[in-house]
Amino acid sequence: MRALTGTALLARLVLRRDRIRLAIWVLGTPLLGYALAGSVAGIYPDQAARQGYATTSASSLVARAFNGPIAGTDLGAVVVAETYVTLALIVALLSTFAVTRHTRQNEETGRAELLGASVVGRYAPLTAALLVIVAANVLAAGLLALALVGAGLPPAGSLAAAAAIGGVGVAFTAIAAVTAQLSVTSRGANALAAAAVGLSFVLRAAGDVLGEQSADGTRVQSAWPSWISPLGWGNQVRAFGGERWWVLALPVALLLAGVALAYALAERRDLGAGLIAPRRGPASGAPQLLSPAGLAWRMQRGTLLGWAVGVAVLGFSMGIAGDEFNAMIDQNPAAAEAINAMGGGANLLDAYLAAMLGLFALTIGAYVVQALLRVRGDETDGVLEAALATAVSRTRWLGTQVLAAALGAVALLLLAGVTTGLGYGLVTDDPLGQAVELGGAALLRLPALLVVAGVVTTLFGLLPRWSVVLSWTALLVFLLLGQLGAVLKLPQAALNVSPYTHVPSVPAVDPAALPLVVLTAVAAALLAAGVAGFRRRDVPS
Amino acid sequence: MPVISIGNLVKTFGAIRALDGLDLRVEQGEVHGFLGPNGSGKSTTIRILLGLLHRDSGDARVLDADPWRDAVRLHRRLAYVPGDVNLWPNLTGGEAIDLLGKLRGGLDRRRRDELLQRFDLDPTRRCRTYSKGNRQKVAIVAAFASTVELYVLDEPTSGLDPLMEAVFQDEVRRVKQAGATVLLSSHVLAEVEALCDRVSIIREGRTVESGTLAELRHLTRTAVTVETARPVTGLDTLPGVHDVHEVDGRTHLEVDPAHLDALLGQLIRFGVRALTSTPPTLEQLFLRHYGDDPTAGASAPAASDAGAPQAGAR
Numbered sequence: 001m002r003a004l005t006g007t008a009l010l011a012r013l014v015l016r017r018d019r020i021r022l023a024i025w026v027l028g029t030p031l032l033g034y035a036l037a038g039s040v041a042g043i044y045p046d047q048a049a050r051q052g053y054a055t056t057s058a059s060s061l062v063a064r065a066f067n068g069p070i071a072g073t074d075l076g077a078v079v080v081a082e083t084y085v086t087l088a089l090i091v092a093l094l095s096t097f098a099v100t101r102h103t104r105q106n107e108e109t110g111r112a113e114l115l116g117a118s119v120v121g122r123y124a125p126l127t128a129a130l131l132v133i134v135a136a137n138v139l140a141a142g143l144l145a146l147a148l149v150g151a152g153l154p155p156a157g158s159l160a161a162a163a164a165i166g167g168v169g170v171a172f173t174a175i176a177a178v179t180a181q182l183s184v185t186s187r188g189a190n191a192l193a194a195a196a197v198g199l200s201f202v203l204r205a206a207g208d209v210l211g212e213q214s215a216d217g218t219r220v221q222s223a224w225p226s227w228i229s230p231l232g233w234g235n236q237v238r239a240f241g242g243e244r245w246w247v248l249a250l251p252v253a254l255l256l257a258g259v260a261l262a263y264a265l266a267e268r269r270d271l272g273a274g275l276i277a278p279r280r281g282p283a284s285g286a287p288q289l290l291s292p293a294g295l296a297w298r299m300q301r302g303t304l305l306g307w308a309v310g311v312a313v314l315g316f317s318m319g320i321a322g323d324e325f326n327a328m329i330d331q332n333p334a335a336a337e338a339i340n341a342m343g344g345g346a347n348l349l350d351a352y353l354a355a356m357l358g359l360f361a362l363t364i365g366a367y368v369v370q371a372l373l374r375v376r377g378d379e380t381d382g383v384l385e386a387a388l389a390t391a392v393s394r395t396r397w398l399g400t401q402v403l404a405a406a407l408g409a410v411a412l413l414l415l416a417g418v419t420t421g422l423g424y425g426l427v428t429d430d431p432l433g434q435a436v437e438l439g440g441a442a443l444l445r446l447p448a449l450l451v452v453a454g455v456v457t458t459l460f461g462l463l464p465r466w467s468v469v470l471s472w473t474a475l476l477v478f479l480l481l482g483q484l485g486a487v488l489k490l491p492q493a494a495l496n497v498s499p500y501t502h503v504p505s506v507p508a509v510d511p512a513a514l515p516l517v518v519l520t521a522v523a524a525a526l527l528a529a530g531v532a533g534f535r536r537r538d539v540p541s
Numbered sequence: 542m543p544v545i546s547i548g549n550l551v552k553t554f555g556a557i558r559a560l561d562g563l564d565l566r567v568e569q570g571e572v573h574g575f576l577g578p579n580g581s582g583k584s585t586t587i588r589i590l591l592g593l594l595h596r597d598s599g600d601a602r603v604l605d606a607d608p609w610r611d612a613v614r615l616h617r618r619l620a621y622v623p624g625d626v627n628l629w630p631n632l633t634g635g636e637a638i639d640l641l642g643k644l645r646g647g648l649d650r651r652r653r654d655e656l657l658q659r660f661d662l663d664p665t666r667r668c669r670t671y672s673k674g675n676r677q678k679v680a681i682v683a684a685f686a687s688t689v690e691l692y693v694l695d696e697p698t699s700g701l702d703p704l705m706e707a708v709f710q711d712e713v714r715r716v717k718q719a720g721a722t723v724l725l726s727s728h729v730l731a732e733v734e735a736l737c738d739r740v741s742i743i744r745e746g747r748t749v750e751s752g753t754l755a756e757l758r759h760l761t762r763t764a765v766t767v768e769t770a771r772p773v774t775g776l777d778t779l780p781g782v783h784d785v786h787e788v789d790g791r792t793h794l795e796v797d798p799a800h801l802d803a804l805l806g807q808l809i810r811f812g813v814r815a816l817t818s819t820p821p822t823l824e825q826l827f828l829r830h831y832g833d834d835p836t837a838g839a840s841a842p843a844a845s846d847a848g849a850p851q852a853g854a855r
Contacts, residue, residue, distance in 0.1 A: 280665040285639030382627035390644035
């Protein structure tokens with residue numbers, strides 16, 4: 001097989017380049033699974049609680065759409081319902097990005113050319129990438145199975161659940177192998193594969209919503225759309241609910257088909273070329289583009305639009321689910337208790353809505369981090385150098401980026417609040433009133449997001465080389481403090497580290513001005529420190 | 542008043558001393574070649590001149606302003622082509638040119654369109670699909686479409702084909718004629734020879750030579766081959782004569798330009814039948830300075846006699 005010459009060597013290169021990413025992936029997924037299984041077990045400790053959960057999950061269309069079809073009242077089935085979609089999406093995106101990174105991105109940057117000119121077969125780079133990524137998926141699934149057993153779940157179900165998630169990773173590895181052949185750019189390849197993930201999610205959600213509830217009311221039989229979605233396959237394995245092992249053959253079959261197709265495409269195309277030609281664009285810059293602000297908008301608008309769609313769909317669904325939440329509270333006091341710990345306050349429904357808005361604020365924090373870190377990306381790419389060599393001051397450049405990220409955060413927060421309000425208002429016959437009220441409540445979270453922006457800016461100004469890692473770490477810490485702080489009974493001093501801790505949990509509690517003013521002042525100080533640091537330091541550094 | 546004046550400039554990155562007492566003087570209206578081996582500190586110097594990097598010590602003035610403190614004001618008066626051109630991947634070439642021009646304070650639309658045509662650049666393609674040469678063309682067009690006093694060009698033609706190289710040289714001559722000053726970092730010796738009024742050669746963060754090409758040539762020995770009626774003697778005692786050896790009745794030697802006259806006076810006494818004298822090529826000049834041994838860059842002792850060239854810090 002001369003076409004595969006050098007595969008082993010290239011696989012070692014992939015391992016070397018991604019040793020940290022792969023380690024986080026392979027060890028992180030099981031750890032996350034272990035933690036989630038433990039917390040779910042705490043919330044639904046007995047058969048009665050799980051019976052209630054399963055009945056609600058099987059009858060609620062929103063729960064079916066977001067959590068998939070529940071497979072019974074076993075603790076494992078509840079764990080799968082609560083965690084499967086999250087873990088599967090993470091694994092799907094990790095696999096996708098990893099494939100693109102080691103195939104199309106190498107061609108885009110010219111590294112593949114350098115390798116291709118050495119003693120390396122035509123299929124070797126793709127094969128090496130797929131070998132490592134499939135192996136990572138298999139290894140992560142194996143550890144996840146052990147972790148689930150360690151969390152006290154039965155071995156057969158644990159293995160099935162872990163294999164189902166590993167199968168999703170393998171399936172999207174195959175899909176990404178094909179999209180990497182289609183698009184000329186790694187961004188395009190990732191976008192195509194991410195669109196496939198989104199489509200799978202929608203198909204699965206549709207199939208599960210259209211499915212039938214079983215006679216005892218604790219199971220769902222998915223309709224056909226779930227069967228054409230790689231994300232749906234994992235549910236159809238029915239871990240902890242009478243496992244159907246043969247379903248695991250589907251991702252393996254897709255892998256073989258995907259690899260064959262990718263090889264065939266790779267055989268027919270030139271190095272660096274794709275099947276989708278890049279579009280042409282305007283020959284000159286429109287006036288609204290030609291300023292730092294115009295450029296920032298142009299760079300952000302695609303990402304912002306994607307976020308807006310996601311936030312709107314999620315907000316609307318969460319709002320509609322508010323009504324079903326009422327029913328769930330009656331059946332499961334323990335779950336209500338957990339929501340209450342997150343949202344706070346006396347009225348459980350308000351607590352639910354506040355908890356949802358809090359979750360949105362945390363999630364939109366990721367948008368802020370991502371948007372602001374573009375400046376760092378520009379710096380490492382060398383684009384920032386070209387920009388700062390023009391008559392634009394560093395303060396104006398960085399300030400524009402911060403402003404753009406902040407405005408994006410305002411828009412997304414408002415959208416989250418309004419769509420949640422609309423959804424909830426529709427089922428309670430007050431769409432407009434709820435939209436206004438929750439829209440306002442959502443905007444009260446802005447100061448926390450400004451602090452996030454401040455943290456990123458400070459890191460960019462003072463510790464540029466560490467800014468990417470530390471910014472995401474900071475957000476992750478805020479997220480963990482917010483989600484697990486109360487459950488783990490951490491001391492208040494630790495919780496106070498997160499700006500989200502200080503935002504009044506409206507509508508569960510009354511708004512208060514002082515914390516918001518203090519947060520805004522902290523954000524302003526952080527932003528000033530970041531800008532001052534940026535003005536003083538070398539570019540690029 | 543020089544357009545660029547740098548004195549004893551020092552810049553360190555951690556333990557690495559990128560610039561170690563560099564001197565550079567660029568006069569108004571000249572095209573100044575900025576030469577040196579890879580990693581000798583050319584790009585670092587240029588980034589300090591643009592106020593992107595902070596100098597550790599020494600003086601740096603550009604257009605009679607401080608490049609760090611007055612960066613924004615200065616940048617309106619200069620245009621820059623980076624050595625490694627990177628652009629916003631999702632903008633088209635045309636958009637990138639207009640953006641850079643606008644951020645610099647506006648560009649000449651007519652010239653922009655003319656340059657696009659001369660450089661044969663398709664402005665509707667996305668920057669991510671451009672080759673290295675085409676990305677460079679974007680930066681070159683954006684720079685030359687601006688009317689400024691100073692052009693800072695960091696290896697601008699390293700990815701261009703010979704045809705485009707010629708267009709580039711035309712453009713440099715055009716802006717020079719208009720009175721602008723150009724700092725041109727380059728490895729293309731033909732380009733340097735064709736364009737530069739003066740050059741500075743740097744090595745390991747220091748200036749090793751500076752002057753016109755003619756002056757620099759003076760620093761290098763001329764190779765002489767002579768055929769005489771009688772065997773030549775007495776060359777060993779002549780000052781400035783080196784490497785004398787005889788092959789097939791011909792004498793080969795090297796001589797410092799300042800002592801050429803004395804050498805000819807001596808040779809003529811032995812009945813010269815044939816004589817060739819080869820001035821040093823630019824390549825030889827550079828190879829001397831780029832070579833492994835830093836001391837090889839030091840010119841022959843006679844250099845100081847020649848007077849004109851001002852040799853930089855050794």
